[in-house]
Amino acid sequence: MSVDTATVKRVANLARIAVTEDDVFRMTGQLNAILGFVEQLNEVNVEGVEPMTSVTPMAMKKRADVVTDGNKVADIVANAPITEENFFVVPKVVE
């Protein structure tokens, strides 16, 4: 399979990365090179093979359903580019 420029634009939009026409042209070639490389996986007979979900044979650990952390509002917003009264500030999203 290979991608065209329209697909690259669609993927860039899904990934929320702004791209110029030049970027799209360059990325299309590079993505096709990588997709060409991974194509060989189709040679492998995977009939009856389970997809890997955990590399270590272990059940996912579950922690006790108790509050162990919190009251750190100042720590959480400390690295935000813009905050106001402990809220993250973003451009207006509701008209």
Add this chain to the structure above:
Amino acid sequence: MTDLTALTIAEARDQLKAKAITATELTGAYIQAIENANEALNAYIVTTPEKALEMAKASDARLAAGNAGALEGIPLGIKDLFGTEGVHTQAASHILDGFKPHYESTVTANLWADGAVMLGKLNMDEFAMGSSNESSYYGPVKNPWRAKGSNVDLVPGGSSGGSAAAVAARLCAGATATDTGGSIRQPAAFTGTVGIKPTYGRCSRWGIVAFASSLDQAGPIARDVRDAAIMLRSMASVDAKDTTSVDIAVPDYEAAIGKPLAGIKIGIPKEYRVDGMPEEIEKLWQQGIAWLKDAGATIVDISLPHTKYALPAYYIVAPAEASSNLARYDGVRYGLRVPGKDIVDMYERTRAEGFGEEVKRRIMIGTYVLSAGYYDAYYLQAQKVRTLIKKDFEDAFHAGVDAILTPATPSAAFGIADQEMNSDPVKMYLNDIFTVTVNMAGLPGIAVPAGLDSRGLPLGLQLIGRPFDEETLFQTAYVIEQAAGKFNAPKWW
């Protein structure tokens, strides 16, 4: 006085305990060495000399009081991927501009609890995506090694290029690193240092910037096998904050060093020969086999038939996980924000400016293979192939193999801005062809220097072990180190 930066961790530990040197003197020597060398090598992104001297002073007090930890007073460099409280943590990316976490990663917290001293944060490929340290926002790191009679700058490998270069140039006694597809072992091989990626689940991933969560593991890069064993014992732990942390006690890895190899069976996989691999690497591999045989190990030929599919499967699984992990960088909660006309425009501009080329490429691939209609063809197929790759190793171990010996990399270090590598992403990816299988199967792997090529550049061998059997890797790697000797870069910087 002798150069204190020449001491290994084990030697410094003994001298500190014997009160022959102080942690403050040792730390001071490293601070001076970094000051002299970092402009040339670019191994450190940020240095923390004041914090280092403060920690050293506390170490000296504990040494005097007789309650020293396992790494008391040992100055270490920390890869920029590890969250360090109040200190620059950016995964060498522009998008995390100014980020200083209000928490400490479990691995670094373990090191400080054992008395280690932090010298600063080490350069790396952006978000650990790369094999040459050239994708860093902070510029490439130079390898302390150069070809004989040449002044051409070489890459230190990646993504833990700063860690490997700093250890090789003696700008720290040891360094933390991480490995998703070879990011500890390939730079170790390129710089004549020892690097171990432990079993998935051995070191906590908590507080380490995530790249591909099912593959990422932390480990040390050190000057020799013993130092790597000492560091890993402190880095590893069982951590309730990481659900993939495995509940197995951390052994004393150093105790495995020096044990005889009698009864150990080493597998040699025929699939680890690739087209265009230099003759010298094949020779080095044969030499490694001979050393282990001489030391009493049994050598058996094995087959890992799905080896060639590990790299293509990796380039689906890793970008898929990365595209999801890196979705959090949106200009809202931390780091860079580029204003836009609305919120989506702000996200798109922030991510376009904040991420470098390689990172964008991998996010795009990951987004594509996970998108509607392609998930089964790419992602599901890759995860099935991954099951088969793991089964290859399991079959070998069930047949009685204790460890597997392979070359660490298909070549020695290449030049910075190498045109062939930089014009073709797939060519760069091939650097990890021998290391990536280990991440896909979650196994431990160690790279140990085994010789120099005809140009005088270091080459490494890799040993792959059973899950949670790092001890056999240290035991076997030590035999190779004893036979090969240690390699130091002639100083030019």
